[in-house]
Amino acid sequence: MNERTLTLTHLTYAGSGRPDATLDFAPTFTLVCGDSNTGKSFIVDSIDYMLGGHTAPAIPHAEGYSQILLGLLLPDGSPLTLVRAPGSNNVHVHEADLRGLVHAAPDAVLSARRTKNRRDVSHHLLDRLGLADAYIRTNEAGNTEHLKLADLTHLAIVTDERMVDQTPPSQRVRGNAAKTAARSVMKLVLTGEDEPPASKVPNAAQRRIQRSKIALLDQLVIDLSAKQTTEENTDQLRARQARLAATLETVTASLREATEQQSLIAAERTKHTEAAEALAVRLGEVRDLLGRFAILQQQYESDLARLEMVGEAGSLLGYFRTGRCVFCGAEPEHQEPAHDDHETTHLHEAVTAEAVKTGALLADLRLTITDLGQQEQELLRRQERMRARGAELDRTIRTIEEQLLPAKGELDRVLAERSEIERNLEVLARIGELDEHRAELVAAGALPAKRADSLIPGRTVQVFDSVLQRVLERWNVPGTEHAGYDPYSGDVRAGGQARADHGRGVQALLRSAFSAALAEYCIDRRRPHLGFLVLDSPLVTYGQLSSEDGEDPAPEVNDSFYRHFLHSPGQTIIVENTPPPPDVVEQAHVVMFRRAGNGRHGFFPARPGLA
Structure with missing residues (x-):
């Protein structure tokens, strides 16, 4: 096992009186394909949700299921199961491979969202990956914060919405404010070097805001003091x-x-x-x-x-x-x-x-x-x-x-x-909290010295660009020569054009190629990465647009795309509508969903009254 990667083993929905809905993942390549509206994208959204996502995926077939289980193998090969109720912020951690309704007491109860005491899923998994103490830069002033799991999941899990989103592939959210953090994360995964920690200090505009906050805090303290009915202090009370x-x-x-x-x-x-x-x-x-x-x-x-x-x-x-x-x-x-x-x-x-x-x-x-x-x-x-x-x-x-x-x-x-x-x-107690917050604002008022920009060495970018170009060539995607990653915009370019200037089908393939190349680059060089890649519908848009243009290069891209992942490092999970060629079916773990006829009808077992 790679000492710095995770492996997904299964996704399970369990509920009292409901048959378990389970999908096993191969350690190398798993392909889930078939008809639309059979729960394929739901699988990707569920994986993202179990790794700290905020919005629980919901479809009619999921009603009545009270637990979501995501099985993983840790870098040392030991099993781990994350159990989360839909809509809950608590995640139960079991140091075992569980695949049904769980009644046993968990080994730990963590928050799905980041907490100050670091009792959350993000810190727990990053600690298993040896990245719990890694820092990234958050703004141009040089402020830093601990790396979050979400900084890596969006690079490894590409949902159908992210696949064609105009947000640069390296950024978790759109906007200039996110570029500095995205560039710092890319520096970490491409070079293995994080940022030296620094205190968060405000700039001039932020200090003006902080002074306003201090005045507001002072007024709140006055208002709260007026509500006291005694002169006694906390110890006397x-x-x-x-x-x-x-x-x-x-x-x-x-x-x-x-x-x-x-x-x-x-x-x-x-x-x-x-x-x-x-x-x-x-x-x-x-x-x-x-x-x-x-x-x-x-x-x-x-x-x-x-x-x-x-x-x-x-x-x-x-x-x-x-x-x-x-x-x-x-x-x-x-x-x-x-x-x-x-x-x-x-x-x-x-x-x-x-x-x-x-x-x-x-x-x-x-x-x-x-x-x-x-x-x-x-x-x-x-x-x-x-x-x-x-x-x-x-x-x-x-x-x-x-x-x-x-x-x-x-x-x-x-x-x-x-x-x-x-x-x-x-x-x-409330006055004490406000006084403490006020003290923090006052203490953070010094203007720090200008820190050097977080730059990725040009040679490192060139090596990654070569991996990205090689991936696109293996897929036989036309018009994508001279592909590369732009550290300043956070986006990729190919064929002399920015990703946004291509059609939606090529945009999806460039987005997939970026994450696939990043996984290959990091795993081969033992750089920080989750160790798996999850892609949702990377081919469907390209195939539709190719057919509309009267050309038919989609089958060649389709087959080359699937064959590439038979030999790629790490673990790959793809959900797609188009079927793979026969040789991929023989070598990969392929799960077919069919709404009619024999075979598995979808992720959830068929229930009367639900189409």
Whole structure:
């Protein structure tokens, strides 16, 4: 392995309930070609995103995938997997080759964006490449900063947008301000020499801006100071905050104990209320029975009185009335001697029997009424005791509530005081930050001596130009003789014209040739480079324009272009619409995407409802 290059091994999208979408990369040449709208450019954009890009690529097929995995081999040959959620700035680093949904704890969590403490993907990978301490110049005044991974990725990863963009190939963004940094990066990759570090110092115009910033900072400090409610400093506030914490713990413990007691009493009061309600129901039932039995007793007593009256009336009727028998209706001539006495005896026996039965029932009823009366009295006594106990529980609850009021008031006071302390601490911290920033602006106000320009030796540029020319000749691109790189404009020229003066198809090929030549130059000479090259649609525009002109040199360029990368150093990944010649298919790792028919339909597995 080259001790200063990386190798891409795979790109994987994983998500719960989704089939993994994976593409493996060969260590030498991988070609992904096929129909449009099958996810080819999405692959390149995803690689760029995983190496610190800011915009997550998005297509309908990617919905539901929660992790993006990019596998790499480090310069020493050990595996590394970067895991990033779409839209997240956090990148999980695993020192292993992972190719599915990851649940394991990462070996490191880094930021996708550059941070001051250098806990980011840029510093992590540059450190593995031995470039963590490399500096580049950022402006004509001689200011420097650490090399960023983005300073190298745009040279190695050419998306379809960058392929035909008018931005010079050596620059990450367009504009004169970026030329100095781009030239410094080119100096680093072509010569292996970085810039000596220098403090960032402003020029005259920048110093005027800094003075305005200082005035603004002073005003902000005044405004923040007006929001302070105390004269205490940070140490005094923190000491008072610690004392409040102890007080808060004491008050909270007291409240917790009283609240727990109140909860127990309230639970007992609830059970007591339920028991009192059940007692009242039972008392109502007893009183209802007593009422019913009193009516029945009156009925029995009335029956006995009537029976007594009937017995007496029968005797009277039997003795004082002559003639027809009042019992059987017989006429005197048909009555036997002592006929009235006999019938009166029968009546008396019947009345007596009924009276005995009714009297027995009445006696039982009176016993029952007496028992129910005793139950009623016992229930009334219990009810009175329960009322007393309920009143006692209510008084206890009110007493606890009265005890809680001062504690709650003390808690509110402590919390309010704590909030006030926190606000004052926040104001002081903000004032401290502004004072620190102001001090930095004041300290950076000295005008530095003029530093020598960052120049690339002419001999080095000539060697690189020869590599660039050789690449274009291998591709058989017409009209590109005398190709070379201009360190001042940052662009390339060929055929006596600047890149921008050529057609869009040739512009794309010149852009591809620049990155391909740079990779070959750096890898062969062990100069700083990522070690891989990723090109998105370098041929499609050239082929379309050639067909429109009526000429057909595109197939020759197409085949020569692909064959070149069979023997180029490092790793190359190309996505393109046009297919390669048969010999390239046999020797390279070729992945064909076809929207119809047999074979792989695209980067993502086919899902119902998505074309």
